[in-house]
Amino acid sequence: MSSKPIVVQAVVDKPLSQGFDYLWDIEKLGCLPEVGQVVQLPFGRGSEVGLVIKVNTHSEYSIDKLKSVEKVAPLPPLDDALLRLMNFTSQYYVHTLGETIMPSIPKMWRKSEDWEKIPKKIESAEKKKAKKIPSEEVEGYITVDQLNPEQLDALKTLVDEPKKTKNLFRSILMQGQTGSGKTAVFLNWLATILKDEGAQVLLLVPEINLTPQLERRVRAYFPNEALAVLHSGVSEKQRGIAWHEAFTGKARIVLGTRLAALASIPNLRAIVVDEEHDPSYKQQEGTRYSARDLAIWRAHDQKIPILLSSATPSLETWMAAKAGRYEYIRLDQRAQGALMPKVHLINSRDPQNQFSPGDENSPQTRSLITKTLANAITKNLESCKQSLILINRRGYAPVLSCSACTWLSECTQCSTHMVMHKAGALGKKSVLSCHHCGLVKPIPSFCPDCGNADLKTLGQGTQRLEDAIEEMWPKARVLRVDTDSSRKSKGAEALFQEIHEGKVDIVVGTQMIAKGHDYQNIGLVAVLDADSRLYSPDFRAAERLFAQLVQVAGRAGRSGKNGQEGGDIYIETQYPEAAVYQYLLRHDVDGFLSHTAREREEAHLPPYSYQGLIHAEGKTLDKAIQFLSSLKGRLKNKGLLGKELRIYDPVPKAVMRVAGAERAQIVIESESRKLLQEVLEIIDQDLRNESQGRISKTSRIRWLIERDPIAI
Numbered sequence: 001m002s003s004k005p006i007v008v009q010a011v012v013d014k015p016l017s018q019g020f021d022y023l024w025d026i027e028k029l030g031c032l033p034e035v036g037q038v039v040q041l042p043f044g045r046g047s048e049v050g051l052v053i054k055v056n057t058h059s060e061y062s063i064d065k066l067k068s069v070e071k072v073a074p075l076p077p078l079d080d081a082l083l084r085l086m087n088f089t090s091q092y093y094v095h096t097l098g099e100t101i102m103p104s105i106p107k108m109w110r111k112s113e114d115w116e117k118i119p120k121k122i123e124s125a126e127k128k129k130a131k132k133i134p135s136e137e138v139e140g141y142i143t144v145d146q147l148n149p150e151q152l153d154a155l156k157t158l159v160d161e162p163k164k165t166k167n168l169f170r171s172i173l174m175q176g177q178t179g180s181g182k183t184a185v186f187l188n189w190l191a192t193i194l195k196d197e198g199a200q201v202l203l204l205v206p207e208i209n210l211t212p213q214l215e216r217r218v219r220a221y222f223p224n225e226a227l228a229v230l231h232s233g234v235s236e237k238q239r240g241i242a243w244h245e246a247f248t249g250k251a252r253i254v255l256g257t258r259l260a261a262l263a264s265i266p267n268l269r270a271i272v273v274d275e276e277h278d279p280s281y282k283q284q285e286g287t288r289y290s291a292r293d294l295a296i297w298r299a300h301d302q303k304i305p306i307l308l309s310s311a312t313p314s315l316e317t318w319m320a321a322k323a324g325r326y327e328y329i330r331l332d333q334r335a336q337g338a339l340m341p342k343v344h345l346i347n348s349r350d351p352q353n354q355f356s357p358g359d360e361n362s363p364q365t366r367s368l369i370t371k372t373l374a375n376a377i378t379k380n381l382e383s384c385k386q387s388l389i390l391i392n393r394r395g396y397a398p399v400l401s402c403s404a405c406t407w408l409s410e411c412t413q414c415s416t417h418m419v420m421h422k423a424g425a426l427g428k429k430s431v432l433s434c435h436h437c438g439l440v441k442p443i444p445s446f447c448p449d450c451g452n453a454d455l456k457t458l459g460q461g462t463q464r465l466e467d468a469i470e471e472m473w474p475k476a477r478v479l480r481v482d483t484d485s486s487r488k489s490k491g492a493e494a495l496f497q498e499i500h501e502g503k504v505d506i507v508v509g510t511q512m513i514a515k516g517h518d519y520q521n522i523g524l525v526a527v528l529d530a531d532s533r534l535y536s537p538d539f540r541a542a543e544r545l546f547a548q549l550v551q552v553a554g555r556a557g558r559s560g561k562n563g564q565e566g567g568d569i570y571i572e573t574q575y576p577e578a579a580v581y582q583y584l585l586r587h588d589v590d591g592f593l594s595h596t597a598r599e600r601e602e603a604h605l606p607p608y609s610y611q612g613l614i615h616a617e618g619k620t621l622d623k624a625i626q627f628l629s630s631l632k633g634r635l636k637n638k639g640l641l642g643k644e645l646r647i648y649d650p651v652p653k654a655v656m657r658v659a660g661a662e663r664a665q666i667v668i669e670s671e672s673r674k675l676l677q678e679v680l681e682i683i684d685q686d687l688r689n690e691s692q693g694r695i696s697k698t699s700r701i702r703w704l705i706e707r708d709p710i711a712i
């Protein structure tokens with residue numbers, strides 16, 4: 001045995017900033033240690049799976065006190081490029097390396113007791129391969145010969161890059177309205193990249209619901225290439241295997257949601273971020289990373305091209321393209337010559353638009369649907385086209401109230417109301433459900449405060465709207481699509497299929513219907529509660545609403561092969577004069593973004609500044625606020641506050657209490673990215689000094705630092 005011991009430093013998924021030293025016994029483990037190896041380690045009283053980040057011959061600690069690595073995963077070490085990405089992510093988002101890396105590895109590989117069984121699982125998965133569908137049968141399969149001149153130009157710009165240098169980094173925004181054929185362009189582009197043997201590409205999509213149809217299209221384009229699909233909706237085993245296929249280079253195309261941005265793809269040659277503006281790219285727990293931003297960093301680091309695609313780019317990306325920092329490709333025609341949908345703003349305050357008592361066909365109770373919209377739906381039904389009615393609230397009614405006293409169905413654990421769900425949605429009977437903490441309760445027969453039996457619902461959700469529509473159009477076939485209905489039945493895909501097959505006349509649902517689906521026969525789209533999303537304290541509310549409405553409008557009249565009509569979109573609003581609606585009326589995406597940019601500049605808000613957020617939660621709001629105030633005081637004493645760095649006062653969060661914890665936050669803002677980073681690191685150090693993990697030892701407040709928050 002050699003005299004020099006081998007010491008490795010490893011990280012685990014804990015909020016502990018340093019790595020830990022362990023001894024490595026070559027004979028026992030059967031291999032040499034390498035940075036990037038996944039290993040099982042003794043930790044505390046049990047074992048943990050961790051990652052080797054250093055290999056040494058000495059330790060700062062006494063060698064004979066060190067414990068030994070127990071087991072090595074049947075995996076090659078994670079590659080250097082991935083470790084660089086993880087180091088950056090950890091530093092930028094002020095989270096420990098262990099907390100950043102370990103959750104990005106699928107659970108299957110973090111269960112060391114199952115490691116022996118993995119090779120068999122992989123073998124059996126290989127035998128079952130998806131059967132090929134003939135490309136021509138897949139909707140949206142468009143070969144190079146079928147591209148229109150504008151798409152061809154876009155493709156040429158993407159492909160015609162002199163490849164003399166080793167650095168192929170390019171960041172490109174492809175902006176084109178829904179229906180302009182962006183997907184066909186980037187899939188044809190990826191095809192040119194995949195001609196290189198061994199090359200891998202990464203295709204990011206914002207939502208799980210969008211992957212099945214894109215997956216079909218990708219398979220149609222690349223029937224002979226191995227595809228790995230990575231998102232949280234597939235089983236742990238499938239995800240573990242797909243991750244392994246990406247990591248070993250077997251899968252040449254990696255398609256996935258934000259978590260795929262952190263997958264190891266050793267021969268990565270190009271990245272596409274579809275719907276790059278979508279807030280789903282931001283992770284909202286643990287290391288709160290932006291998958292889009294990390295993908296850009298990764299492309300830059302690995303010297304490869306990245307394409308950001310959207311009909312309504314985020315202000316950040318759009319400004320970068322305008323300023324020439326990103327290349328800019330525009331697709332302004334709808335691909336198959338379909339017209340733009342006509343936008344109608346219905347002023348819901350105008351009595352002319354409302355049903356009056358005695359009106360023929362009027363709903364029995366006051367309906368969210370105005371007379372103008374009801375007439376349009378009737379007309380659309382008559383012309384045998386489908387209607388899509390969107391309301392952003394699932395459930396029957398947002399609140400249950402007592403008609404005799406002031407009782408409202410408040411959640412006992414959160415500062416919100418419990419939503420009423422009708423029988424059959426979440427259980428056999430009607431229930432009250434909290435959408436924040438998940439608490440479910442039976443509907444009380446009497447008011448808990450005064451005993452009155454007359455309880456009334458207030459407002460509307462998808463279920464109530466479904467009832468109202470069935471009542472107004474008794475002959476129409478109505479389908480509700482929201483997370484409740486898709487969970488209950490065969491899943492969202494099956495519901496979308498019913499719409500595609502024309503088995504439905506009126507679809508009622510939340511935003512999830514509007515995303516990415518190419519319906520062929522939608523003549524009318526209506527949005528009922530757009531205003532509720534406009535007047536939110538979040539400064540990004542209008543930008544997000546605009547993107548959603550444009551997407552929704554894109555669903556109307558995507559008549560593709562069959563027709564040339566543009567369809568209609570109806571928006572019920574009390575504020576038709578608001579900028580977001582006015583720009584929508586003219587389909588003026590650039591006008592809206594310019595307008596928004598001016599507003600942000602005046603207010604020094606992102607992208608004209610950078611933000612960090614410190615979250616604090618504890619037993620009482622007072623304690624959480626106090627915790628943040630005293631942090632602010634300490635930063636002030638250190639002389640950090642000034643013109644370059646603004647720290648706002650601590651405030652309760654929009655939903656202050658969730659699941660019994662009371663929550664506050666503080667916003668930190670600077671025009672300098674570097675300064676903000678330094679200050680967040682100082683804050684991390686400061687808070688860690690008196691915390692165990694991320695819980696303050698004195699006040700028991702749980703805290704978290706978030707970089708580039710997207711919801712404030």
Ligand SMILES: [Zn+2]
Nearest residue numbers: 402405447450
């Ligand atoms: Zn009462």
Ligand SMILES: [Zn+2]
Nearest residue numbers: 411414434437
């Ligand atoms: Zn609750």
